[in-house]
Amino acid sequence: MMGRVVWESLQGESHKPGIPKQAYLSPWPAPMDRHLIIFTRYPEPHKTKTRLIPALGAEGAAELQREMTLRTLHWAKQLAKTIPVSVEVRFDGGDELRMQECFGDDFPCCPQGPGDLGSRMAHAVQEAFQGGAQRVVVVGTDCPEITLDVVTDAFDRLASCDVVLGPAGDGGYYLIGLQREVPELLTSMPWGTEHVFHETVRRAKELSLSVSCIQTLADVDRPEDLPIWHRLKGTFHTAADQARISIVIPALNEAHHLENTLLALRDAENVETIVVDAGSGDQTAEMAERYGCRLLRSSPGRARQMNAGADAASGSILLFLHADTRLPTGFDTTVRTTLQDSGVAAGAFRLRIDAPGRAFRIIERAVNIRSRFLRMPYGDQALCLRKETFQRLGGFLELLIMEDFEFIRRLRRVGRIQITSLPATTSGRRWRELGPWRTTWINQKVIFGYCVGVSPQRLAQWYHCDRRRPPRTA
Numbered sequence: 001m002m003g004r005v006v007w008e009s010l011q012g013e014s015h016k017p018g019i020p021k022q023a024y025l026s027p028w029p030a031p032m033d034r035h036l037i038i039f040t041r042y043p044e045p046h047k048t049k050t051r052l053i054p055a056l057g058a059e060g061a062a063e064l065q066r067e068m069t070l071r072t073l074h075w076a077k078q079l080a081k082t083i084p085v086s087v088e089v090r091f092d093g094g095d096e097l098r099m100q101e102c103f104g105d106d107f108p109c110c111p112q113g114p115g116d117l118g119s120r121m122a123h124a125v126q127e128a129f130q131g132g133a134q135r136v137v138v139v140g141t142d143c144p145e146i147t148l149d150v151v152t153d154a155f156d157r158l159a160s161c162d163v164v165l166g167p168a169g170d171g172g173y174y175l176i177g178l179q180r181e182v183p184e185l186l187t188s189m190p191w192g193t194e195h196v197f198h199e200t201v202r203r204a205k206e207l208s209l210s211v212s213c214i215q216t217l218a219d220v221d222r223p224e225d226l227p228i229w230h231r232l233k234g235t236f237h238t239a240a241d242q243a244r245i246s247i248v249i250p251a252l253n254e255a256h257h258l259e260n261t262l263l264a265l266r267d268a269e270n271v272e273t274i275v276v277d278a279g280s281g282d283q284t285a286e287m288a289e290r291y292g293c294r295l296l297r298s299s300p301g302r303a304r305q306m307n308a309g310a311d312a313a314s315g316s317i318l319l320f321l322h323a324d325t326r327l328p329t330g331f332d333t334t335v336r337t338t339l340q341d342s343g344v345a346a347g348a349f350r351l352r353i354d355a356p357g358r359a360f361r362i363i364e365r366a367v368n369i370r371s372r373f374l375r376m377p378y379g380d381q382a383l384c385l386r387k388e389t390f391q392r393l394g395g396f397l398e399l400l401i402m403e404d405f406e407f408i409r410r411l412r413r414v415g416r417i418q419i420t421s422l423p424a425t426t427s428g429r430r431w432r433e434l435g436p437w438r439t440t441w442i443n444q445k446v447i448f449g450y451c452v453g454v455s456p457q458r459l460a461q462w463y464h465c466d467r468r469r470p471p472r473t474a
Contacts, residue, residue: 031128032133033132033135035085035087036079037089037124037125038089039139040072040091042095042098047062048061048065049062055223055226068144069141075147075151078333079151079152081329086133088108088110090110090111118188119186121186122183125181134179135155135178136177137176138177139174143168143217143219144228144229145217145228146175147337148333149420160212161211161212162178162180162204162209163211164176165197165200165201165211166216166217168197168217171194171195171197172192172193173196174217174219184203185207245272245315246271246272246309247274248306248313248318248320249261249309249323250320250323252278252280253281253282254280255283258288259291261322261325264327268332271315273291273294274293274294274312275293275295276298276305277297278299296308296309303395306396313387315387317386318385318387319335324426325425326426328422328423331424334347334420338418339385343416345417346389346408347385347420348420349381349420351371351378351381351423351424352423353428353431354425355432360436363431363440375412376417378405378408383404385411392414400457
């Protein structure tokens with residue numbers, strides 16, 4: 001949230017000599033390094049969504065504007081829980097009181113001010129950077145396909161490029177992100193035409209700015225766009241009204257790591273946690289019960305344990321989590337959002353290894369590149385999918401090893417595997433025991449063996465034999 005110039009300044013009045021500049025600032029906190037600005041309109045009939053009035057009527061078009069703004073604010077609230085980001089709303093029409101009555105007061109809001117859209121955006125961006133922001137993203141409310149993952153991706157890309165653009169299907173853009181003030185990209189733009197996106201890219205190149213484009217999404221501005229809204233309408237209810245998530249954690253002597261894993265699940269909504277214990281000799285079972293988890297007993301075997309947990313799950317979404325892997329804040333919203341897309345068979349998180357050192361960062365990067373392009377995440381990336389999909393595929397094959405690899409290969413035939421922008425943090429213990437490079441070599445050796453037809457029994461012997469063999473010394 002931001003300390004901003006008051007409305008008198010927005011009207012264009014210059015700073016008066018002798019009056020401290022701070023007198024023009026509101027009491028809102030200064031923006032964080034990452035700052036999101038939402039541009040919207042007060043939903044007044046005959047003045048909003050006018051191109052949709054022939055299809056919806058004036059009242060219906062205004063109601064659509066209200067619902068689309070509510071949807072945007074919903075994912076913005078989830079975003080603020082997920083990453084350190086400040087959010088503000090800039091509106092046109094109405095006044096601050098009516099905006100708060102209509103949309104609540106979760107975020108500070110103020111009028112957009114005079115001028116065309118580009119001038120108003122440039123002014124808002126300028127104030128954000130002057131207030132201390134390092135990365136600023138501006139979005140509208142016309143694109144119901146925007147999710148917190150899309151905006152998180154935009155902020156992440158701003159770490160290495162000057163401008164991020166989210167192209168819209170009509171030739172404009174639904175999102176622009178900037179590392180610094182560049183008013184030339186916003187002012188004197190042919191708004192409302194199909195040339196906006198390409199003109200923005202052209203200007204950026206003339207200014208020697210690096211540009212990164214995220215996925216193309218569709219705005220809802222015309223009657224022919226309404227099916228997009230009808231498809232997505234109603235997907236922004238609270239988590240308590242949405243699909244229940246059952247988290248299945250197979251465990252064997254995991255008391256040392258399990259507590260931190262369970263602590264990371266405390267704030268999730270409409271989630272059940274099932275710990276499937278395979279006869280632990282430590283406090284694993286007691287810890288699961290202490291944290292209110294459902295405790296199941298099973299014979300050893302990760303695939304067998306995960307199948308048992310899935311059978312007992314009451315949720316329509318399953319999330320398989322290793323006992324030494326911590327999920328990020330807001331994971332529940334991300335999981336639901338990911339699986340709203342009917343083309344997505346399953347989702348998984350980016351990998352983060354809880355260990356310092358350059359070698360671990362290289363491994364993380366390699367795994368995340370592989371996951372992104374090959375759509376082959378592994379078990380420690382917290383696989384999530386619909387329960388009906390899991391049942392249709394018959395669950396995990398009860399293999400001694402590679403059960404997650406085999407299951408992902410079957411899932412890829414059903415639909416897309418979506419890797420979210422949020423990371424799941426897994427313990428670095430496996431890599432530390434034998435060293436990161438030797439551990440990676442063993443893993444790749446087993447994967448190669450599986451792909452060329454070596455039996456899981458033989459692979460398990462390779463794996464355990466290699467891990468018991470002491471490292472070579474000079």
